[in-house]
Every structure is written in C-alpha cells, then in structure tokens.
Amino acid sequence: MANKILMKGNEAIGEAAIRAGCRYYFAYPITPQNEIPAYMAKRLPEVGGTFLQAESEIAAINMVMGASAAGARCMTSSSSPGISLKQEGISYISGAELPAIVVNMMRGGPGLGNIAGAQGDYFQATRGGGNGDYHVVVIAPGTVQEMADCTMKAFEIADKYRVVVMLLGDGYLGQMSEPCVLPEPVENLPAKPWALTGKTADRKQNILMSLKLSGVDGELNAHTKKLFENYAKIQDNETMSESYMCEDADFVLAAYGTCARVCKKAVKVLREQGIKAGLFRPITLWPFPQKELEKACENAKKILTVEMSMGQMVQDIKLYSGHKVSDVDFYGEPGGIIPSVDVIVEKVKSYV
Numbered sequence: 494m495a496n497k498i499l500m501k502g503n504e505a506i507g508e509a510a511i512r513a514g515c516r517y518y519f520a521y522p523i524t525p526q527n528e529i530p531a532y533m534a535k536r537l538p539e540v541g542g543t544f545l546q547a548e549s550e551i552a553a554i555n556m557v558m559g560a561s562a563a564g565a566r567c568m569t570s571s572s573s574p575g576i577s578l579k580q581e582g583i584s585y586i587s588g589a590e591l592p593a594i595v596v597n598m599m600r601g602g603p604g605l606g607n608i609a610g611a612q613g614d615y616f617q618a619t620r621g622g623g624n625g626d627y628h629v630v631v632i633a634p635g636t637v638q639e640m641a642d643c644t645m646k647a648f649e650i651a652d653k654y655r656v657v658v659m660l661l662g663d664g665y666l667g668q669m670s671e672p673c674v675l676p677e678p679v680e681n682l683p684a685k686p687w688a689l690t691g692k693t694a695d696r697k698q699n700i701l702m703s704l705k706l707s708g709v710d711g712e713l714n715a716h717t718k719k720l721f722e723n724y725a726k727i728q729d730n731e732t733m734s735e736s737y738m739c740e741d742a743d744f745v746l747a748a749y750g751t752c753a754r755v756c757k758k759a760v761k762v763l764r765e766q767g768i769k770a771g772l773f774r775p776i777t778l779w780p781f782p783q784k785e786l787e788k789a790c791e792n793a794k795k796i797l798t799v800e801m802s803m804g805q806m807v808q809d810i811k812l813y814s815g816h817k818v819s820d821v822d823f824y825g826e827p828g829g830i831i832p833s834v835d836v837i838v839e840k841v842k843s844y845v
Contacts (some may be wrong), residue, residue: 497672502640503528505673506596506660507536509644510568512678515594516542517567519556521549521575524608525664526598529570550575554582554595561591562701564688566648570596572664573614574605577622583657584623588703590687590720592651594644595629596660598667601829609829610664612750615805618661619779626717628724630658630731631778633749637671643776645676650731652683654723661778663801665751665831724780732785733776738764739789742771744841747786747810748799749775752832756799759837770841778806783813790814795844799832800825 500508507529510518518533530546537544547553553569560567571579576597586593597618601611618631630650634643640662647658692698705713735753738760739745746756753774763770773789775782790796796814798807798821807823814821824840826832 495674497674499670500637500673501528501668501670502634502637502662503598503667504532505637505640505675506570506644507532509641509676510594510648511536511540511542512676513645513648514566514679514682515568515648516540517560517565518542518569519545519547519553519560519567520569520571521547521553523572523575525600525610525667526570526572526596528667529596550578551582554579554586557593558582558586558589558591561586561593562589562689564685564690566652566682568594568596570598572598572600573602573611576614576617580622581624583629584621584625584627585703587623587627587629587657587720588625589701590655591701592655593657594647594651594660595657597662599661599663601827607829608664610666610668610751610801611827611829612663612752612801613803613805613827614661615778615800615802618659619781619809627720628656628779630656630727630780631661632658632733633661633776633778634666635735635750635753635774635776637666637669637673639776640666641673641675645679650727652685654727655687656723656727663750728780731777732780732782734782734785735772735774735776736785736789737772737774739771739773741769741792743769743792743794744844745771745773745790745793745796746799746837746841747773747796747806749778749806750801752799752801755832755834756837759834759841762834762838763841768841768845775806781809781813786810786813787815790816794820796821797837797841798823799837801827801829801831803827
C-alpha cells in the first residue's frame with residue numbers, strides 16, 4: 494500500500510505538477526496560493542527544472558505561452574485578482590491551441606477583496622474571462638488528495654486537446670493539510686510535433702499564433718469552429734463528478750470545493766433526522782457534467798445550490814438539472830465566509 498504524506502493542498506499541487514513532468518513554472522506571489530511558488534522554487538532546481546518569479550502576473554502568463562509553444566509542460570498559479578491580469582494571455586494561449594495549466598486559489602472579491610477563501614470566480618473561469626470565443630477546461634478538486642490527482646489529470650487533458658486547463662480551488666483547500674498519496678511520476682511524455690523546436694530536414698516549419706488577420710476570407714471563422722469541434726470532444730469525454738446518497742434523495746444539495754465538504758456533513762445530519770438528502774458535486778465545472786446532474790436529481794423535489802459567493806454555479810444548476818427554475822434554491826456566503834451546516838440543514842427542513 495502506498496504511503497500517505499501529510500501535505501497542504503497547495504504543496505500537493507506543486508509536487509503533483511513535478512511528477513506530471515512540469516519543468517517550467519512562472520508566477521507572481523499573492524495570498525492564499527503562495528505555498529505553490531515557494532514549493533516550486535525549492536523543488537524544480539532539484540529535478541533540473543526552471544522556477545522564475547516574474548515581474549508581474551501578465552509577464553508570467555506570457556512566459557507560460559512561450560514555454561508551451563516550445564513543447565514544455567508548464568504551469569502558473571495565482572489567486573483571483575492575479576488571474577484577472579492573466580486573462581489576455583489565457584485567451585492568446587487558447588487561440589494558439591497551446592496546452593497550459595493555470596491554478597486559481599480563489600479569494601474574496603471583487604477588487605482586492607480579502608485573503609480568505611471564496612468562490613466568486615466561477616463565472617470568470619467557466620465563461621472565459623478573456624476576449625473571443627474559447628473555453629478553458631475547469632477542474633475543481635475537493636480534497637488534498639484530489640488536488641494531487643486532478644493536477645495529473647489537468648496536464649493529461651491539456652496535452653491531449655491542446656487547451657488551457659484551470660485548477661479552481663478556494664483558498665481554504667489550498668491551506669488545509671490532509672493525508673495524501675502522491676501519484677507516480679509520468680515517465681513518457683506525449684510527443685508534440687506541433688511545437689516550435691526548429692525546422693530540420695525531417696521536420697516542417699511550425700507556426701503558432703492566435704492572430705488571423707485575413708478575416709474577410711473566413712480564416713478566423715474556420716479556426717474558431719475548429720476550436721469548438723475540439724471542445725465538443727472534451728464535453729463528450731472529460732466530465733467528472735461525485736454523487737453522494739442521491740439515489741433516493743428528495744432534496745439534493747449541489748456544491749463544489751469546500752462547500753461540498755460542508756454539504757456532505759449536512760446530508761449526514763439530515764439523513765439522521767429522517768430526511769432523504771443527497772449531494773451532487775461537479776468536479777469539472779467546464780465541461781459541466783450535465784448528464785450526471787440530471788441523473789442525480791431525477792427524483793428530487795428540490796435542489797439547493799450552496800456556494801461561497803452570491804450565486805454563480807446556481808445558474809448552471811438551473812440550466813442543466815432538468816428541473817423548473819422554481820425548484821432550484823440558493824444559499825451563499827461571500828467574502829471568505831464558509832456556509833454553515835446548521836443553516837443548510839434548516840433550509841432543507843423548510844422544504845419538507
């Protein structure tokens with residue numbers, strides 16, 4: 494049996510990234526994700542990698558674009574205001590069909606907000622905060638173990654589909670420590686014949702860019718449609734979720750990240766009181782696990798979405814659950830406040 498190691502969520506992401514073959518990490522410090530750059534600064538030189546603290550978040554994301562274009566597995570991380578600054582680069586990377594990993598340990602907002610964990614960046618992540626038509630794959634771990642496992646999965650998806658994958662956690666997950674079984678290192682990374690490694694007699698010239706100026710002849714039109722054909726494949730193949738006690742549930746709680754941990758406790762309390770409650774936890778926020786949500790809620794009388802925000806994922810629950818909008822309720826706390834088990838329990842009991 495593999496040994497478990499007590500690790501912070503942020504550190505688990507860093508170690509898993511190294512084991513996934515990441516050798517280039519570019520970032521700029523911001524709380525509550527600073528353990529990631531601190532860990533990478535120590536570990537990357539030990540494995541022959543490169544750690545660079547950029548002069549800004551904007552510089553960091555453009556360094557990621559350069560390293561990815563050269564065929565390297567690379568990553569950046571930040572927290573909410575810093576991710577906002579990276580949006581232009583994320584849009585460029587997506588338009589150029591480059592794989593990259595972006596970690597967002599969300600904090601309270603808007604603006605500088607505070608440094609406590611929150612979930613107010615759901616729209617920014619799942620709708621794309623940059624310009625144009627593109628998608629970012631968004632994975633939301635719920636435990637330190639999943640921080641490590643989902644990091645490995647993120648690099649796999651990014652390379653397979655040549656897309657940006659965002660690991661979206663709240664600051665509490667990044668700071669908490671739990672036992673974790675670290676994944677085995679990846680031994681053989683996928684070939685990248687599209688990378689900018691130089692033209693040779695056996696290798697054609699590659700050009701990677703998001704600029705398609707000849708719009709009048711439909712070049713950008715065709716390119717964007719090609720991107721969305723790729724996104725459709727991701728929607729078919731890469732959704733992840735967890736359903737907990739939903740088979741006979743009259744009331745389903747929908748939550749992700751730290752909120753899902755609180756909701757799982759609320760479900761147990763409600764079951765002890767004879768109320769059939771369950772939990773649906775999306776792990777991929779984009780693509781959203783629509784079919785899995787429909788199945789989890791097929792017998793539910795009411796769905797309660799619980800978030801550490803003023804209500805963002807609730808829009809997708811209303812859209813994808815197959816229920817009337819009036820059957821979906823919301824409870825949220827912004828600004829770094831974790832929703833209360835007692836409040837959730839009383840809110841569900843009010844539906845009975």
